[in-house]
Amino acid sequence: MSKYVDEAQGVALLKRIAAKDRKAFEAFYYLYAEGFGRFLMKMLKHQEWVDEAVNDVMLTVWQSAGSYDPEKGRLSTWLFGIAHKKGLKLLERNGRYREESLEDYPEEADSDEDGAPELYNTDMSPNSQPERVVMGWELGDAMSWAFSKLSADHLAVIDLCFAEGYSYQEIADIVGCPINTVKTRLFHARKRLAELLARKGFSLPEQVKVTI
Amino acid sequence: MTENKLNEKIGTAPCEMAGLIPWYVNGTLSAAEQSDLEQHIAVCALCQREALRCQSLVEELPTPQDTWKPTPAHFAAILANVDQMEEEALKREINHTKAAPGFLRRMGTWYSQTPRPVRWTLAFETFAFALLALFLVLPHSPIQNANGNYETLSDVGSPAATKGASIRLVFSEDMTTQELFDLLKQAKAQIRQGPSEVGSYTVEVESAEKARSLTLLRANPKVRLVQLVE
Numbered sequence: 001m002s003k004y005v006d007e008a009q010g011v012a013l014l015k016r017i018a019a020k021d022r023k024a025f026e027a028f029y030y031l032y033a034e035g036f037g038r039f040l041m042k043m044l045k046h047q048e049w050v051d052e053a054v055n056d057v058m059l060t061v062w063q064s065a066g067s068y069d070p071e072k073g074r075l076s077t078w079l080f081g082i083a084h085k086k087g088l089k090l091l092e093r094n095g096r097y098r099e100e101s102l103e104d105y106p107e108e109a110d111s112d113e114d115g116a117p118e119l120y121n122t123d124m125s126p127n128s129q130p131e132r133v134v135m136g137w138e139l140g141d142a143m144s145w146a147f148s149k150l151s152a153d154h155l156a157v158i159d160l161c162f163a164e165g166y167s168y169q170e171i172a173d174i175v176g177c178p179i180n181t182v183k184t185r186l187f188h189a190r191k192r193l194a195e196l197l198a199r200k201g202f203s204l205p206e207q208v209k210v211t212i
Numbered sequence: 213m214t215e216n217k218l219n220e221k222i223g224t225a226p227c228e229m230a231g232l233i234p235w236y237v238n239g240t241l242s243a244a245e246q247s248d249l250e251q252h253i254a255v256c257a258l259c260q261r262e263a264l265r266c267q268s269l270v271e272e273l274p275t276p277q278d279t280w281k282p283t284p285a286h287f288a289a290i291l292a293n294v295d296q297m298e299e300e301a302l303k304r305e306i307n308h309t310k311a312a313p314g315f316l317r318r319m320g321t322w323y324s325q326t327p328r329p330v331r332w333t334l335a336f337e338t339f340a341f342a343l344l345a346l347f348l349v350l351p352h353s354p355i356q357n358a359n360g361n362y363e364t365l366s367d368v369g370s371p372a373a374t375k376g377a378s379i380r381l382v383f384s385e386d387m388t389t390q391e392l393f394d395l396l397k398q399a400k401a402q403i404r405q406g407p408s409e410v411g412s413y414t415v416e417v418e419s420a421e422k423a424r425s426l427t428l429l430r431a432n433p434k435v436r437l438v439q440l441v442e
């Protein structure tokens with residue numbers, strides 16, 4: 001979203017929303033909801049949950065438009081932060097939050113003390129034999145499957161960094177945790193992704209495709 | 213975890229810079245970080261490999277099968293919720309207004325702490341605003357309450373209610389807002405209630421001013437009824 005929406009236009013609309021301008025609220029919805037709705041769709045995976053979460057985000061925007069401070073960060077970051085919170089609330093309510101508990105990753109739990117993630121203790125492409133290779137699958141199929149298996153926390157940091165293009169500071173603001181935790185969480189998310197891909201006999205190439 | 217513990221555990225020196233690689237790849241590092249990392253990557257094989265992994269992750273990101281799109285129906289549902297929320301907020305505000313002496317007292321304290329020139333400006337602005345509000349609200353847009361009666365800004369239950377004399381008034385239809393406003397000002401009368409279903413207003417005057425106010429009101433040709441309410 002941050003890449004596609006004119007920030008100044010959004011800020012101007014938000015000012016009018018703070019004055020309870022419904023036309024501005026409608027314009028804001030059509031300008032921003034698709035972006036954070038896309039993020040929520042990946043997180044929640046159910047249309048009706050996204051409907052509800054987007055509704056909740058928009059109600060917060062209506063109530064708190066006046067509290068947004070451009071000095072403290074981009075509008076899209078503020079909005080994704082609200083969306084992330086609403087999404088987690090819905091997952092918790094539906095018993096879907098942290099299906100894969102952080103206890104599976106004790107290193108992540110105590111990561112706040114140290115900025116350097118344990119990057120080299122595990123090979124990203126494990127040598128272990130795949131548990132089940134699905135005939136006819138390509139890397140894309142394995143990626144889709146692996147993404148569907150990631151926890152909400154891991155999915156969020158991967159998505160925010162690689163798909164939405166947020167800085168580490170912005171991701172820390174959105175998910176509400178220290179920068180070091182963001183760095184370590186992203187490392188573990190990628191490690192988990194590599195493990196899942198390996199289960200199906202795939203790994204991410206270590207060279208970049210060259211398109212001629 | 214300390215660096216020593218980390219080294220014991222993994223038997224390799226961690227690369228301090230590696231944690232930044234994902235943001236090097238998504239292009240959001242500061243110019244200084246970017247430049248430092250570029251120099252480092254040139255000499256660190258581990259970070260080179262890490263950068264390639266991140267780049268191929270970006271290239272292989274799955275395209276979501278289900279997308280979510282905003283729709284007019286969804287927005288209409290949001291607006292309905294906004295209406296409900298506003299209604300609840302209004303109810304809370306009304307309850308809060310009933311407990312307004314505390315608020316007024318706080319305003320008084322704040323006002324008394326304001327520098328004198330600012331205070332005069334504020335007093336003037338408040339007065340001007342009150343006049344404007346009265347002018348706008350009185351003739352055109354009385355607010356209807358749940359019982360179907362009309363209320364004005366100075367309706368019963370207002371914390372400003374005093375124990376003066378109440379007078380019921382009916383004005384002729386051709387009376388303008390300005391005339392009404394001037395008359396009430398001259399008679400030192402404040403609207404307490406109205407217009408009722410039959411178009412009457414109840415105003416309040418100070419007890420000491422009662423006789424003078426009654427004379428003034430009765431003398432005005434556009435006042436059709438002046439009745440003291442006991």
Ligand SMILES: [Zn+2]
Pocket residue numbers: 227228229230252256257258259
């Ligand atoms: Zn390095």
